[in-house]
Amino acid sequence: MKAIAWTKYGTPDVLQLKDFDKPSPKDNEVIIKIHASSITAGDCRLRALKVPMGFWLLTRLAFGLIKPRRPIIGMELSGEIESLGKDVTLFKKGDEVYGTTGIRLGANAEYICLSENSALVKKPNDISHDQAVAVIFGGLTAIHFLRDKANIKGTQKILINGASGAVGTASIQLAKYFGLEVTGVCSTSNVGLVKSLGAKDVIDYTKEDFTKNKKNYDVILDAVGNVSLSQCKKLLTNKGKLISINANLLTNLLSIFQKNMICGVADESKDNLNFLRERVEAGDIEAVIDRVYSLRETAEAHRYVDKGHKKGSVVISMENKEK
Ligand SMILES: NC(=O)c1ccc[n+]([C@@H]2O[C@H](COP(=O)([O-])OP(=O)(O)OC[C@H]3O[C@@H](n4cnc5c(N)ncnc54)[C@H](OP(=O)(O)O)[C@@H]3O)[C@@H](O)[C@H]2O)c1
Numbered sequence: 001m002k003a004i005a006w007t008k009y010g011t012p013d014v015l016q017l018k019d020f021d022k023p024s025p026k027d028n029e030v031i032i033k034i035h036a037s038s039i040t041a042g043d044c045r046l047r048a049l050k051v052p053m054g055f056w057l058l059t060r061l062a063f064g065l066i067k068p069r070r071p072i073i074g075m076e077l078s079g080e081i082e083s084l085g086k087d088v089t090l091f092k093k094g095d096e097v098y099g100t101t102g103i104r105l106g107a108n109a110e111y112i113c114l115s116e117n118s119a120l121v122k123k124p125n126d127i128s129h130d131q132a133v134a135v136i137f138g139g140l141t142a143i144h145f146l147r148d149k150a151n152i153k154g155t156q157k158i159l160i161n162g163a164s165g166a167v168g169t170a171s172i173q174l175a176k177y178f179g180l181e182v183t184g185v186c187s188t189s190n191v192g193l194v195k196s197l198g199a200k201d202v203i204d205y206t207k208e209d210f211t212k213n214k215k216n217y218d219v220i221l222d223a224v225g226n227v228s229l230s231q232c233k234k235l236l237t238n239k240g241k242l243i244s245i246n247a248n249l250l251t252n253l254l255s256i257f258q259k260n261m262i263c264g265v266a267d268e269s270k271d272n273l274n275f276l277r278e279r280v281e282a283g284d285i286e287a288v289i290d291r292v293y294s295l296r297e298t299a300e301a302h303r304y305v306d307k308g309h310k311k312g313s314v315v316i317s318m319e320n321k322e323k
Contacts, residue, residue, distance in 0.1 A: 002110050006071065075137075133313075134313035139276040141166075173197055216240070220241075229244075
């Protein structure tokens, strides 16, 4: 099978399309024919080891001290179960599934074997594999931080900094689903997109510094990493919270003792994937796809995502073979 080999940390040039042996499922595993995977900001940070300050050693310990431990890169996938190990009960041959491999990686490939207990569930109906894979990274992050950590609910006001990225576009839609009034922060060219997803107000960061405005928010989600709690404090209501998903290790540790600060890493579970599927099927969350590349073009996709200006998600489509 074809897959994207990842043998060292560095620029997108370290990624190469190579032939690998097609894997065989163990007794508790399924083999998935992957139709689509994605290239996220997380993939790019990992590839280049450009992680928030303090996480450098932890990331190397998790993914390989000198060089990547896993031979194939990529986390999110949408595809079809081709066959199963003898103990598998949760899936059957032909099931269309979507999910994430987490730190096991290996999703930028034609096939992958995963335990039936991994973060893998039936894919949302009536959308393509490209659309299904595009909602996973931002959707799971939004569910974890907004629903589970900030406990958002109707009548609250939320400001989303970085509203046009994968996390931002999913967060606007999830916050709208829970009834919140959303303000999005993005650049001029993304104002229309952010409004169309449900933001009531939009602040164009090229013209206005949102930390200087006089409004109050119950939640501020910083998906960019360019503001601190002290800058946001005057914008937060009494019980308001700043969610910082790009914080350095020290800020993460301090947040344990701060009532108005939420940091950490998004949880990737079957429950959250199922909740995301329900939201997609109900039309509450839709995929925002910026560009679609072929597997062969993965390094090029990484170069694009590295620029930090994608709108929503970048997808690797297995159907795009000849591009
Ligand atoms: N802690 C966790 O568990 C967790 C989970 C998921 C993601 N993350 C991290 O969160 C970050 C965001 O992820 P993502 O997938 O949303 O990234 P992304 O899709 O690459 O974000 C790109 C978007 O950010 C916008 N942007 C850039 N600079 C901005 C600024 N100064 N103000 C407002 N918007 C700006 C860009 O819009 P313009 O083109 O208009 O500039 C672009 O649309 C990444 O660093 C990722 O690693 C953390």
